[in-house]
Amino acid sequence: MxxxxxxxxxxxxxxxxxxxxxxxxxxxxxxxxxxxxxxxxxxxxxxxxxxxxxxxxxxxxxxxxxxxxxxxxxxxxxxxxxxxxxxxxxxxxxxxxxxxxxxxxxxxxxxxxxxxxxxxxxxxxxxxxxxxxxxxxxxxxxxxxxxxxxxxxxxxxxxxxxxxxxxxxxxxxxxxxxxxxxxxxxxxVACLQGAETDRDEVHQATGMIMVLLAVGPEEALARLRARAFVQGRTATEVAHDIVNRTLDITEHD
Missing domain, CATH: 3.30.450.40 (GAF domain)
Structure with missing residues (x-):
């Protein structure tokens, strides 16, 4: 067969x-x-x-x-x-x-x-x-x-x-x-190094949230995600605005 x-x-x-x-x-x-x-x-x-x-x-x-x-x-x-x-x-x-x-x-x-x-x-x-x-x-x-x-x-x-x-x-x-x-x-490993930049601003934004709100990394990321969800945007887009200081994460929507 x-x-x-x-x-x-x-x-x-x-x-x-x-x-x-x-x-x-x-x-x-x-x-x-x-x-x-x-x-x-x-x-x-x-x-x-x-x-x-x-x-x-x-x-x-x-x-x-x-x-x-x-x-x-x-x-x-x-x-x-x-x-x-x-x-x-x-x-x-x-x-x-x-x-x-x-x-x-x-x-x-x-x-x-x-x-x-x-x-x-x-x-x-x-x-x-x-x-x-x-x-x-x-x-x-x-x-x-x-x-x-x-x-x-x-x-x-x-x-x-x-x-x-x-x-x-x-x-x-x-x-x-x-x-x-x-x-x-x-x-x-350009493929790995290039991939890191894909979330680089999210990493930076999470660090900024940790400092501004005195929270740990998990809560900082959760807050970033929550803001993105409320605004109907992606975490990457919100992180970009936080890093470029066009969005104040300490303000409530």
């Missing part, structure tokens, strides 16, 4: 499937400059999984801080920003649980009652299913691999395995880039 590419669940089958995923991603980024690796990894994952788009994020220093490495499209970027601003959603839950979190139906599923605001905003930008898988081990995940679909629906058992194997391979690739940064400073 012809092999349909599906594992029968046996250890040898799983190992072969893991190898195929890792090889496909490794082959895809071979010869790619460091700054282009995250985007290429996204592109390769979209070929392996039945999802519409995805993004990669890594945790940064400080509570609630994270940076985007790449997004495959506008909707993926909006979903990342929505979750960052609200402080809720599959990505943040996956980071907390250190386990995959799948929201297969944002229109009628249990996720609607769990994250009502996120669900409504995700639907508004064009996503009806969102999936998040941690990058790295269960103790301290490096970040998350986040995917979405325009239509609702669960991932098949095989697709879940492929997503987990892909997350492992991406984690290894990012860690390899980090090691190369100390050996090849002229190339470095």
């Amino acid at each position: 012809e092999d349909d590419g599906r594992s029968d669940g046996a250890p040898d089958g799983l190992a072969e499937e893991r190898w195929r995923v890792a090889y496909a991603l490794a082959d895809g980024i071979r010869g790619i400059p460091a700054e282009g690796v995250p985007a290429k990894l996204c592109e390769m994952c979209l070929r392996l999984l039945p999802v519409t788009g995805m993004s990669l994020s890594v945790q940064a220093a400080g509570p609630g801080m994270e940076t985007l490495l790449c997004t495959s499209d506008k909707v993926a970027a909006q979903l990342a920003e929505i979750q960052y601003t609200l402080g809720e959603g599959p990505r943040l839950r996956a980071t907390t649980l250190r386990a995959p979190v799948f929201a297969a139906d944002l229109l009628r599923g249990p996720e609607v009652s769990r994250w009502p605001v996120f669900a409504s905003q995700a639907l508004r930008v064009g996503a009806q299913a969102v999936f998040s898988v941690p990058l790295g081990g269960p103790v301290t995940p490096l970040g998350t691999m986040d995917m979405y679909r325009r239509e609702p629906g669960s991932l098949s058992p095989r697709d879940v395995r492929v997503a987990l194997f892909a997350a492992d391979a991406i984690y290894a690739a990012i860690r390899t880039l980090g090691r190369r940064s100390t050996q090849e400073p002229e190339e470095g």
Whole structure:
């Protein structure tokens, strides 16, 4: 019988499937400059999984801080920003649980009652299913691999395995880039350094709020997010105004 590419669940089958995923991603980024690796990894994952788009994020220093490495499209970027601003959603839950979190139906599923605001905003930008898988081990995940679909629906058992194997391979690739940064400073990890600037103003604004209101980093970030939610804006937009002193965080709306 012809092999349909599906594992029968046996250890040898799983190992072969893991190898195929890792090889496909490794082959895809071979010869790619460091700054282009995250985007290429996204592109390769979209070929392996039945999802519409995805993004990669890594945790940064400080509570609630994270940076985007790449997004495959506008909707993926909006979903990342929505979750960052609200402080809720599959990505943040996956980071907390250190386990995959799948929201297969944002229109009628249990996720609607769990994250009502996120669900409504995700639907508004064009996503009806969102999936998040941690990058790295269960103790301290490096970040998350986040995917979405325009239509609702669960991932098949095989697709879940492929997503987990892909997350492992991406984690290894990012860690390899980090090691190369100390050996090849002229190339470095431009992808990681560039990603840091994505949330740089949020970090600065959080520090300013801590000083102005004499609060800790978690409360400072919560206040920034709350202001963004009240104003119907993103956390990044509000942080920009705080840093540029066109918004006084000590004033109430």
